[in-house]
Amino acid sequence: MELESQFSGDDSSNSFGANTARTSAIVSQTIELIQSDDPVSRIQAAREIRRLTKTSQRYRRQFSGAIEPLVSMLRSESIECNEASLLALLNLAVKDEMNKIKIVDAGALEPLILFLKSNNSNLREYATAALLTLSASAINKPIISSHGAIPLLVEILRDASQQAKVDALMALYNLSTHPGNLSIIITAKAIPPLVNLLKSCKKSSKPAEKCSALLESLMGFDEGRTALTSEEGGVLTVVEVLENGSLQSREHAVGALLTMCESDRHRYREPILSEGVIPGLLELTVQGTPKSQSKAHKLLQLLRESPYRRSEFQPDTIENIVCKIISQIDGEDQSGKARKMLAEMVQVSMEQSLRHLQQRALVCTPSDLPLTNCTSEVSSK
Numbered sequence: 001m002e003l004e005s006q007f008s009g010d011d012s013s014n015s016f017g018a019n020t021a022r023t024s025a026i027v028s029q030t031i032e033l034i035q036s037d038d039p040v041s042r043i044q045a046a047r048e049i050r051r052l053t054k055t056s057q058r059y060r061r062q063f064s065g066a067i068e069p070l071v072s073m074l075r076s077e078s079i080e081c082n083e084a085s086l087l088a089l090l091n092l093a094v095k096d097e098m099n100k101i102k103i104v105d106a107g108a109l110e111p112l113i114l115f116l117k118s119n120n121s122n123l124r125e126y127a128t129a130a131l132l133t134l135s136a137s138a139i140n141k142p143i144i145s146s147h148g149a150i151p152l153l154v155e156i157l158r159d160a161s162q163q164a165k166v167d168a169l170m171a172l173y174n175l176s177t178h179p180g181n182l183s184i185i186i187t188a189k190a191i192p193p194l195v196n197l198l199k200s201c202k203k204s205s206k207p208a209e210k211c212s213a214l215l216e217s218l219m220g221f222d223e224g225r226t227a228l229t230s231e232e233g234g235v236l237t238v239v240e241v242l243e244n245g246s247l248q249s250r251e252h253a254v255g256a257l258l259t260m261c262e263s264d265r266h267r268y269r270e271p272i273l274s275e276g277v278i279p280g281l282l283e284l285t286v287q288g289t290p291k292s293q294s295k296a297h298k299l300l301q302l303l304r305e306s307p308y309r310r311s312e313f314q315p316d317t318i319e320n321i322v323c324k325i326i327s328q329i330d331g332e333d334q335s336g337k338a339r340k341m342l343a344e345m346v347q348v349s350m351e352q353s354l355r356h357l358q359q360r361a362l363v364c365t366p367s368d369l370p371l372t373n374c375t376s377e378v379s380s381k
Contacts, residue, residue: 026052027062034069039081042073046084053091060096067092067102074111079120086115086126093133100137108134109147116152125164128156132167135174145181154188157197165197166207173210182217191218191227195234203244212241212252219259228260229271236275243280251292254284258295261302269303277303 030052033045049066052059066088073085089108093100108130115127131149134140149171156168172190175181198211215238218224228234235257242253257277260268277299284296 023058023062027059031063031066031069034066034073039076039078042069043078043081043084046070046073046081046088050084050088050091053088053094057095060092060094060099063092064096064099064102067099068106071103071106071108071111074108074115079123082111082115082123083126086112086123086130090126090130090133093130097137100134101139104134104137104140104143109144109149113147113149113152116149116156121161121164124156125161125167128153128160128164128167128171132171132174135171138178141175141178141181145175145178145184150175150181150184151188154185154190154193157190157193162200165193166201169194169197169207169210169214173214176214176217183221185214186218186221186223189227191215191224191234192231194218195228195231195237198237198241199233203241203249204246208241209246209249209252212238212245212249212256216252216256216259219256219263222263225260225263225268228256229268235271239272239275239277239280242277242284247289247292250280250284251289251295254281254288254292254295254299258299258302261299265302272299273303 030045030048033041034049036042036045045066049059049063049070053063070085070089070092073081074089076082076085089103093103112127112130115123116131118124118127131144131153135144153168153172153175156164157172160168172185176185194211194215198208198215201207201211215224215228219228228238238253238256241249242257243250245253257272261272281296281300284292285300286293288296
């Protein structure tokens with residue numbers, strides 16, 4: 001009871017009121033400073049806004065009135081002024097849709113685009129991070145691309161710090177979800193730097209997941225497929241993600257290879273097979289997401305030698321498809337690995353079937369649960 005009394009009554013209300021009044025005073029004084037004619041005061045105010053909005057959603061909302069003067073500071077010839085305002089705007093945009101839109105409406109994109117071209121690496125990196133945040137807004141996506149940001153982001157992806165490259169990748173991924181932007185990304189020749197980034201990052205990481213997703217989308221273009229197969233280690237890198245990536249990354253990787261093979265089976269079958277894709281595909285048919293399993297099965301069908309379906313006496317089981325494929329693969333090591341994976345896959349399939357039957361026998365009876373409940377329970381793992 002004593003603990004409750006410490007947080008109740010007039011003292012609590014007065015304390016809350018005092019804090020609110022203090023916060024309002026800080027916001028008013030800081031906005032007044034940032035609107036002053038003194039450059040030093042404006043930089044100081046921008047840094048204070050950056051500090052206060054770093055972790056506080058409430059301050060982000062209250063400082064929305066500072067957006068226009070902060071954007072005007074982006075046009076200053078002072079690098080110090082540019083950096084201070086840019087970092088403040090970046091924090092204001094985080095997790096605040098209204099501020100994202102207001103920053104773009106205030107004209108921030110023109111100076112941000114100029115910063116992407118700057119020789120100052122800090123400005124380039126901060127501007128890339130800002131565009132990543134602003135591109136999370138669906139309303140901003142077509143405006144950002146119309147200002148010519150995509151080719152510059154691809155250039156950042158090609159030559160910048162690792163953090164800037166990752167931010168550029170994430171921004172491109174955000175922009176790629178708007179109709180028409182994928183063709184701009186293709187025209188900007190994004191495939192080689194995407195492959196290089198995918199080679200350098202951990203295959204189970206978030207950047208690898210976004211990179212794989214973007215590559216899968218770009219495989220819908222003939223230029224994208226040609227660029228991937230022309231890039232040294234391009235297809236191999238996607239196969240490595242298929243084998244070692246996160247569940248989502250593997251789904252995107254098999255989707256990219258499937259799109260390639262569906263577009264022109266005769267052209268892409270050999271480049272895909274030659275990178276040792278079979279073991280990874282076999283594993284996906286058993287352990288992947290439902291979409292991965294379906295895509296892996298379809299790709300296995302396309303990778304077999306004959307383009308025609310078997311007769312009803314030779315059904316397209318995974319075992320038949322894979323046996324046909326591995327009989328065409330050169331090299332004992334790869335063929336042996338594929339056969340071993342096939343044997344393991346069949347064993348796992350048999351064990352799963354046995355567990356399913358045991359569950360039905362132990363859990364489900366006509367008087368207990370309907371058959372549908374049993375199936376649902378067994379498939380949920």
